Amino acid sequence: MSWLPGIFSRKRLHSELQEEIESHISQRAALLVSQGVQPEEAQYQARRAFGNAALARERSVEIWQFHWLESLWADLRFALHQLRKFPGYTLTAVLTLAIGIGANAAIFTVIDDAMLRSLPIQKPAELVSLGYRSPKIPDFIAQQSWPVMTELKGQLHGVTDLAGWSGSMLTVPDEQNTLRSIGGNMVTGNALTMLGIRPYLGRLLTPSDDVRGGPEGGWPVVLDYGFWLSNFHGDPDVIGKHLRIAGQPAVIVGVLPRNFHGLFVGEPQKLFLPLHFHSALAATPEQDPFLHPENFTVLVIARLAPGTTLASLNAQLKAMSPAMRTFLPPRWRNIPAFRDAYLSAESASRGFSEIAEEYSKPLLLIQGIVLAVLLLCCVNLAGLQTARLQAREHEFAVRSALGAGRWRILQQCLVESLMLALLGSIFAAGLAWSSVRTISSFFTPAGSGEPTQIQPDAHILLFTAALALLTTLLFGLVPAWLAGRVPPNTVLKNKGTNARRDLLRRRLFIPAQFSLALALVFTAGLFTHTLVRLRSNHAGFNPAHVMEVTAQFQALKKSPAEIMELYRSMTDSLRASPGVQSAAYTWVTPLTGFAPKVNAHSVAHPQIHSIAFNDVSDGYFATIGTRVLFGREFTQQDRDRSTCIVNQAAAQLLFPGGQPLDNSLIADNSGVNGMSKFTADCRVVGMVENARYSSLRDPAPPTVYFPASQSTVATGGYQNNLVFFIRSRNAGDAISAYRGALARFVPSTGYMVFLPLSDQVDQSLGSERLIAQLSSAFAGIALLLSGVGLFGVLALRVQERRSEIGVRLAIGASRAHILGLVLRDALSMAAIGSAAGILLIAITTTFTRRFLYDTSPIQMSVAVGALLTLLSVALLASLLPAFRAAWLNPIQVLREE
Amino acid sequence: MKQDSKRDLFPGALELMVLHTLVLEPLHGYALATRIRQRSQNLLQVEEEGSLYPALQRLLKAGFVQARWEMSATNRRVRTYSLTRKGSRHLAKETARLDSMMLGIQLVLSPLPGRQS
Structure with a gap:
C-alpha cells in the first residue's frame, strides 16, 4: 500500500x-x-x-x-473539455442517450417492481404462501380454508410463523365526511410482526389485538403510509385518533413504513385490521366467519424456519393433504377440478402482483421494443461519433506520431463516450422516474378506481448505470477503434481519405437505423391496428354517457329481500333525478374478464350447452344501450328466475331454427362461478343483440340473462353489492343523483368510485393500449432519430463534395441533376435499410403474433403505411441538404479552392 | 535512450551502488552522488546526478531505504536516506548474485586457449 x-x-x-x-x-x-x-x-x-x-x-x-489511473484522469478532463467545446453535439448525444436509456429504465422499473423485486421485509426469501395445487388447474391457488389453516398451524414443522390474510372493502369517512369504500386487509395478529418490518409511527398489530369483539377501546387499525399522508396530511400525532371504519369504532395504532404497502404489489391496501374484524362486519351470525368457518378462506403466509427448504415443506404438505380433505369448505369439495388437489407452498418473497400475472408478456414485449430503440440510439450515435472523430483525425494523427499508442487513443475515445453515456443516464434516470407513474396508469385493473402504483427504487440507478456502460461499448467502440487505426503520415501529409468511414456510415449505420425504425414503425402499426379493431368492435352496448358505481352495502344488516327493495327504490329515485335518462343495476359488470357460465338447454333440444349468464335489473338493456330485438326487457314484476332473456347467439344455439320467445329453457348452475348452485326453468321473454361480455377480445358469447333478485344478492358472492349503471347527459348529473339517492336511502354507506363505462372499456384494453401507445411513441422516436441521422450524414457529404458539385454545376449540370444526386443517395440508404428492416420484421412476427387481434402479422396495409412513412421521413431529412447542394454557387465554390 | 544505457551499466546497478553506499551511514542525495564518484575513483560517476533521484524513489517504494528530513552540517534542510533491514537483505542477495554473474562473465570473456595472436 x-x-x-x-x-x-x-x-x-x-x-x-x-x-x-x-x-x-x-x-x-x-x-x-x-x-x-x-x-x-x-x-x-x-x-x-x-x-x-x-x-x-x-x-x-x-x-x-498509478499510471493508468493518472492517464484516465487526464482523459476525463480532456473529454469534459471536448464536450464543453461542442455543446450542440453533446446535447444531441446526451438527449439521444437519455431517451434510449430512459425508456429502458422505465420499463425495467415496471418489470422489476412487478416481477423481480422482493418485498421490502426481513428475509423475504423465507416467506411462503400455503395453498393448493391441482393437476387440473394450471395456477397455484393461494387460498386456504380457515379450519385447514388452524390444523396446519398445529401440525406443520419447518415454519416459524403462520399468518392469515384476507381483504375487504371498508367504508371510511373521507375529508368531506362522506363515506368512501377503500380496500383494507384483515390479518391475524402476528401477520405484520412476522414480516420483520418497523412501523413508521406507533406500533404494528399484535396477537392480543386479534380477539373476538376487538380489544378494549376499539378496533386497532394500522394505516398505509400513503393513506396517512393523503387522509391525515402526515399528521405525526395521528396515533390514538378514533375513526369509524364500516361503522365500527376503531383507533389508529400505527403507520406502516413508507415502502411497504402490504403483500399485494401495485395495489396498496389502506388499512390493516385484526382478522376478527370480519365478525364485526357480519350482518347475521350466519355470515360471521368465526362462527361458521367452513366457508371462510384466507391467504396463508408462513415463514420457513432456517434449514427448511420449499421442497421439503412441499413434501410434508403433500403427505398431509389426504388428512386435510375433511376440513375443506363444502363448496370446494364438490368442484371436480379440485378432486385431486393437494396442499402446496409457493414462494411469496415478491408478494402477489396482478401486473406480473396479467402483463408479464406485454411487458417483456415492450422491453424488447425499447431495447431496439436503444440499439437504434447507439447506431445513431456511432454514426455521429464517427463523423466527429473524423473531424479530429488530424489530432489523432499528431498524437499517434508523438508516440501515443493505439490503446491510448482508444481509451481516450471510450472515456469520452462514457462521459456522454453517464450524462445521458443521469437524465435517463430522471426521465424514467417521472414516467413510471404514467406507465403504471395502464395497469389499473378494469373496474377499479384505484390507480396501480409502481415504486421506482435505487435499482433504477444501477440499471441505468449498467446500460450506460453497455451503450458506451455499443456506440463508442467501433469509431474509437477506427480512430486509433489512422496511419499518421497519410493524414499529416495531406487531408487523407476517409472513404472507408464514409462507406461505413452510408452502408451500415444509416441503413441499420432505418431497418430498426421500419421494424418499430411496422410493429407499432400492427398494435395500433389491433387497438383500433378492438375499439371499433361493436361491443353490443354503448358505453358513452354511462356512469358505473358499485353499491357498498356489505355492512348493511338487512335481509336479502330488504336489500333488493333498497335497490329497486334507489333505481327509481335515480331515474327521477334531473339529467338522468335511465338507471339499472347488474350482478356482473361487462369487460372485467369475468363471465360466469351455466349449462343450459331448451325443452325442445335436450343438447346441453355451456353459456354465459348474468342477473340484471329491469331497464338494464336500455341503460347500457343493448337493443332488444324481440319481446321485452325485464320489468319490476320479474323477480325470480322464472323468466329470462337470451341474446342472438344463445337463441341460435339453444333453439336452432326455432323461435325462442315464450319457449322454456332449463339452466343449471354448478355453483363454481361465484353464484351458488341453482337450477332455473324459465320462460324466454325477450331476445337482445349480442354483447361482448368478459372482454372485447372475445366475441360475444351466447348469454342468458335472468332478473336480478334477492337470490342474486344472497348467493351472488359480492356481499350485497351490485353495480349501478346510470345513463345521463353528463357525468356530474349521474354523480349527484347517486349521492342524493345514497343520502336518502342508505346514509350509512358510501361510494367507492364513480367510473365512466367508457373508462372501464379503456381499462379493459389496458395491455393493448399499453402496447399500442408505447410502441407508437417509441416508433416516433425511432423515426425522428433516423431522420436526424440521415440529415447529418447528408449534410456532411454535401459539405465534403462541395468542390465536386461546384465543378459539375460549372460544366453544365442542371440543378435538378444535383438534387437528384443527393436524393438518390438518401433513398439508396433508406432502401438498403428497408430491405434489412423487412428481414427484421419477418423475424419478429413470431413474437408479435400473439398480441394481435383481427390483424395479420404481415398486415399489408400496415406494411405499406410503414414503408411510406419511412420513405417520407427519409425524403424530408434529405430535402434541405439536397437543396443546399443544388443551389451552391459554383463560382464561389471554385474561388474557395 | 542513449543516456539510459550510459547511466546504468546494467539495470539496477545504480540502485545497488546506492544501497551499498548507505551501509556505512545515512546520507542525503548530494552526499550520495559525491560518495559514489569518490568510491569508484571517478571511474564510475553517476553520469547525470539527476538520475539518482528516480533511483532513490524506486528504492523508497520497494522499502529498501527510508527517508527523513534533517538539518545538515551546513544547516540545510536535507532529506537523508538510510538502509532498511529489507534493503540490507536485498543488497546481500544481489551482491552474491552479481559476484557469480561477474565470475561467469569473466570466465566467458577470458582469453581462449590456442587462439592468441
Whole structure:
C-alpha cells in the first residue's frame, strides 16, 4: 500500500523533490565556489552536472504513480473539455442517450417492481404462501380454508410463523365526511410482526389485538403510509385518533413504513385490521366467519424456519393433504377440478402482483421494443461519433506520431463516450422516474378506481448505470477503434481519405437505423391496428354517457329481500333525478374478464350447452344501450328466475331454427362461478343483440340473462353489492343523483368510485393500449432519430463534395441533376435499410403474433403505411441538404479552392 | 535512450551502488552522488546526478531505504536516506548474485586457449 499516499499527495511529492534537487545543486555550486569558481559559473556547472532536473523530478514522481489511473484522469478532463467545446453535439448525444436509456429504465422499473423485486421485509426469501395445487388447474391457488389453516398451524414443522390474510372493502369517512369504500386487509395478529418490518409511527398489530369483539377501546387499525399522508396530511400525532371504519369504532395504532404497502404489489391496501374484524362486519351470525368457518378462506403466509427448504415443506404438505380433505369448505369439495388437489407452498418473497400475472408478456414485449430503440440510439450515435472523430483525425494523427499508442487513443475515445453515456443516464434516470407513474396508469385493473402504483427504487440507478456502460461499448467502440487505426503520415501529409468511414456510415449505420425504425414503425402499426379493431368492435352496448358505481352495502344488516327493495327504490329515485335518462343495476359488470357460465338447454333440444349468464335489473338493456330485438326487457314484476332473456347467439344455439320467445329453457348452475348452485326453468321473454361480455377480445358469447333478485344478492358472492349503471347527459348529473339517492336511502354507506363505462372499456384494453401507445411513441422516436441521422450524414457529404458539385454545376449540370444526386443517395440508404428492416420484421412476427387481434402479422396495409412513412421521413431529412447542394454557387465554390 | 544505457551499466546497478553506499551511514542525495564518484575513483560517476533521484524513489517504494528530513552540517534542510533491514537483505542477495554473474562473465570473456595472436 506504500504507493497509495503517492497518488494522493502528488503535490507534496513534487515540492519535496524540488527542494531536494535544488538543495543538491546548490550544495555542488557552493563546493565549486569554495574552489574558486565564479558563483554564476558554479551554478551553471552544477546544473549541467545534474542534468535535466525537470525530467529527474518527473521520473521520480512517475514511480509513485498509478499510471493508468493518472492517464484516465487526464482523459476525463480532456473529454469534459471536448464536450464543453461542442455543446450542440453533446446535447444531441446526451438527449439521444437519455431517451434510449430512459425508456429502458422505465420499463425495467415496471418489470422489476412487478416481477423481480422482493418485498421490502426481513428475509423475504423465507416467506411462503400455503395453498393448493391441482393437476387440473394450471395456477397455484393461494387460498386456504380457515379450519385447514388452524390444523396446519398445529401440525406443520419447518415454519416459524403462520399468518392469515384476507381483504375487504371498508367504508371510511373521507375529508368531506362522506363515506368512501377503500380496500383494507384483515390479518391475524402476528401477520405484520412476522414480516420483520418497523412501523413508521406507533406500533404494528399484535396477537392480543386479534380477539373476538376487538380489544378494549376499539378496533386497532394500522394505516398505509400513503393513506396517512393523503387522509391525515402526515399528521405525526395521528396515533390514538378514533375513526369509524364500516361503522365500527376503531383507533389508529400505527403507520406502516413508507415502502411497504402490504403483500399485494401495485395495489396498496389502506388499512390493516385484526382478522376478527370480519365478525364485526357480519350482518347475521350466519355470515360471521368465526362462527361458521367452513366457508371462510384466507391467504396463508408462513415463514420457513432456517434449514427448511420449499421442497421439503412441499413434501410434508403433500403427505398431509389426504388428512386435510375433511376440513375443506363444502363448496370446494364438490368442484371436480379440485378432486385431486393437494396442499402446496409457493414462494411469496415478491408478494402477489396482478401486473406480473396479467402483463408479464406485454411487458417483456415492450422491453424488447425499447431495447431496439436503444440499439437504434447507439447506431445513431456511432454514426455521429464517427463523423466527429473524423473531424479530429488530424489530432489523432499528431498524437499517434508523438508516440501515443493505439490503446491510448482508444481509451481516450471510450472515456469520452462514457462521459456522454453517464450524462445521458443521469437524465435517463430522471426521465424514467417521472414516467413510471404514467406507465403504471395502464395497469389499473378494469373496474377499479384505484390507480396501480409502481415504486421506482435505487435499482433504477444501477440499471441505468449498467446500460450506460453497455451503450458506451455499443456506440463508442467501433469509431474509437477506427480512430486509433489512422496511419499518421497519410493524414499529416495531406487531408487523407476517409472513404472507408464514409462507406461505413452510408452502408451500415444509416441503413441499420432505418431497418430498426421500419421494424418499430411496422410493429407499432400492427398494435395500433389491433387497438383500433378492438375499439371499433361493436361491443353490443354503448358505453358513452354511462356512469358505473358499485353499491357498498356489505355492512348493511338487512335481509336479502330488504336489500333488493333498497335497490329497486334507489333505481327509481335515480331515474327521477334531473339529467338522468335511465338507471339499472347488474350482478356482473361487462369487460372485467369475468363471465360466469351455466349449462343450459331448451325443452325442445335436450343438447346441453355451456353459456354465459348474468342477473340484471329491469331497464338494464336500455341503460347500457343493448337493443332488444324481440319481446321485452325485464320489468319490476320479474323477480325470480322464472323468466329470462337470451341474446342472438344463445337463441341460435339453444333453439336452432326455432323461435325462442315464450319457449322454456332449463339452466343449471354448478355453483363454481361465484353464484351458488341453482337450477332455473324459465320462460324466454325477450331476445337482445349480442354483447361482448368478459372482454372485447372475445366475441360475444351466447348469454342468458335472468332478473336480478334477492337470490342474486344472497348467493351472488359480492356481499350485497351490485353495480349501478346510470345513463345521463353528463357525468356530474349521474354523480349527484347517486349521492342524493345514497343520502336518502342508505346514509350509512358510501361510494367507492364513480367510473365512466367508457373508462372501464379503456381499462379493459389496458395491455393493448399499453402496447399500442408505447410502441407508437417509441416508433416516433425511432423515426425522428433516423431522420436526424440521415440529415447529418447528408449534410456532411454535401459539405465534403462541395468542390465536386461546384465543378459539375460549372460544366453544365442542371440543378435538378444535383438534387437528384443527393436524393438518390438518401433513398439508396433508406432502401438498403428497408430491405434489412423487412428481414427484421419477418423475424419478429413470431413474437408479435400473439398480441394481435383481427390483424395479420404481415398486415399489408400496415406494411405499406410503414414503408411510406419511412420513405417520407427519409425524403424530408434529405430535402434541405439536397437543396443546399443544388443551389451552391459554383463560382464561389471554385474561388474557395 | 542513449543516456539510459550510459547511466546504468546494467539495470539496477545504480540502485545497488546506492544501497551499498548507505551501509556505512545515512546520507542525503548530494552526499550520495559525491560518495559514489569518490568510491569508484571517478571511474564510475553517476553520469547525470539527476538520475539518482528516480533511483532513490524506486528504492523508497520497494522499502529498501527510508527517508527523513534533517538539518545538515551546513544547516540545510536535507532529506537523508538510510538502509532498511529489507534493503540490507536485498543488497546481500544481489551482491552474491552479481559476484557469480561477474565470475561467469569473466570466465566467458577470458582469453581462449590456442587462439592468441
